[in-house]
Amino acid sequence: MRAWRFHEPGNIANLVLEEVEKPQLKPGEALVQLECAALNPADRYLVQGQYPRAGAPPFTPGRDGAGVVVEVGLDSRFKPGDKVCLLGGGLTGVSLPGTLAEYAPIPEAWLAPVPDGWTFEQAAATLTSLTAWRALVVCGKLQSGETVLITGASGGVGTAALFLAKALGARIVALSRSEEKRERLIAMGAAAAIDSGSPTLEKEVRAAAGDRPVSLVVENLGGPYLEKAVRIVAPEGKIIVVGLLAGLTATVTIGLLIHKNIQIEGMSVNNFKAEEAQEAWKQIVVLYAENHHRPPISKVFPFEQVQEAFAHLLSGPMGKVVVRCKE
Ligand SMILES: NC(=O)c1ccc[n+]([C@@H]2O[C@H](COP(=O)([O-])OP(=O)(O)OC[C@H]3O[C@@H](n4cnc5c(N)ncnc54)[C@H](OP(=O)(O)O)[C@@H]3O)[C@@H](O)[C@H]2O)c1
Structure with a gap:
């Protein structure tokens, strides 16, 4: 072969x-x-x-x-x-x-x-859907009505997270550097899509989130995006660190973590046991079927x-x- x-x-x-x-x-x-x-x-x-x-x-x-x-x-x-x-x-x-x-x-x-x-x-x-599920549901304990920020939202994990979070009743603010992809993210159901490279990113995300501030971040990029997520996320919020495409290290302001009582949690899809992955996959497939999506x-x-x-x-x-x- x-x-x-x-x-x-x-x-x-x-x-x-x-x-x-x-x-x-x-x-x-x-x-x-x-x-x-x-x-x-x-x-x-x-x-x-x-x-x-x-x-x-x-x-x-x-x-x-x-x-x-x-x-x-x-x-x-x-x-x-x-x-x-x-x-x-x-x-x-x-x-x-x-x-x-x-x-x-x-x-x-x-x-x-x-x-x-x-x-x-x-x-x-399947890997991106299982990764997004683990970030949103297993680690993020997502509740319907929450506002979720997804960095690197146009990628494999990002688009899966957008679909699953929306199907679970969340409102999504998506980040992408590309205007064309931002339009497609809106068409896929994001409430707002913002330029990742914008110098006023934090202000724009806060304005888009309005009276329901970001309480969960699916962080696919790392580096400066983790730092920005710490500043954006609401008190008691969670940041689930999935990827590192924009940087292997980040500097976070410890005072903000303490003052806002924020959780930053690293997660790997590799931490699924086979039976957990099978159970998650069954639920993911139901959501794809109910929403006529792939x-x-x-x-x-x-x-x-x-x-x-x-x-x-x-x-x-x-x-x-x-x-x-x-x-
Ligand atoms: N923890 C886990 O278990 C797990 C599982 C799967 C993947 N991952 C990791 O998660 C990350 C995302 O995976 P993926 O499959 O979604 O990747 P992907 O399909 O390559 O997409 C990621 C998106 O991020 C944006 N991006 C890439 N580099 C960037 C940069 N330097 N600055 C700003 N934006 C950038 C791009 O979107 P725009 O061009 O639209 O901005 C890109 O389409 C990777 O690091 C991957 O290794 C982790």
Whole structure:
């Protein structure tokens, strides 16, 4: 079979398409013939050697994917022919072989049926919805009627957080640097969309929030955005730190944390146990069905164009970047 692998960490150009042995199943795994994989910034960090607990090279990245079961072990709850998606958050594409391949052995605990009416492209993008759910519901304890600020709102996690928060009854203030994407965020249901780079950002967010100040922040960017979130969030508010695209470190004013009684909580989708991820996914699928919505796809690339797909991810697309693993 063919798989993308890197032999030493470094630039994304280190990923090469190779002919490799078809994987042997271990107990508890199902062999999935992948139809699609979806990219996440974490895949890039992994190739660059910046991801904790990554598998030893030569290694195939890819944390998101959907396809068809072709082989199962004893006592499996799946059978050959079942259409499945991988619940991003397990070890696949971290220390177990990932989804940028024609076949992947996936621990069954992390597989779910492709939801009714979903394409493989849509079902390949679970990691961002599970991340957004963990930030909003598990860590953020979101209540209907709250105002949520989402930084980096046009990205994979941001658009999933926007959809889920709105479906759960929240009002959303979204940040993006792009005017075109801000218009699309409003069309997707944000109450306000504000330029991340605005020199008057804090004032604009406060004005947009009005009499219901921001009580929860889904913080995808880090660096100066974490500092701004501390100034914006209301007393007793929570900031859930998800990403670090704009900076690995931040300076926060400790007096504000104390005075406003703010919580800042780091969160990782990797902290889901498989059964928790399955339960969260069931609830997420119900919300997508009730609202006639699907994870937005920015572009689908052929299997041979994984390098181009990573370049597209870096360009700040709106929605998921998907790779078709099977013709
Ligand atoms: N903690 C976890 O478990 C977990 C899980 C998944 C992802 N993450 C992390 O969360 C972050 C977001 O992931 P994602 O999949 O949503 O990424 P993404 O799809 O690449 O989108 C992030 C968006 O943020 C904006 N952005 C990027 N760099 C920026 C910068 N320097 N300054 C201001 N805005 C910037 C861009 O939007 P505009 O161009 O519209 O401004 C971009 O589209 C990443 O750091 C990722 O590694 C964490």
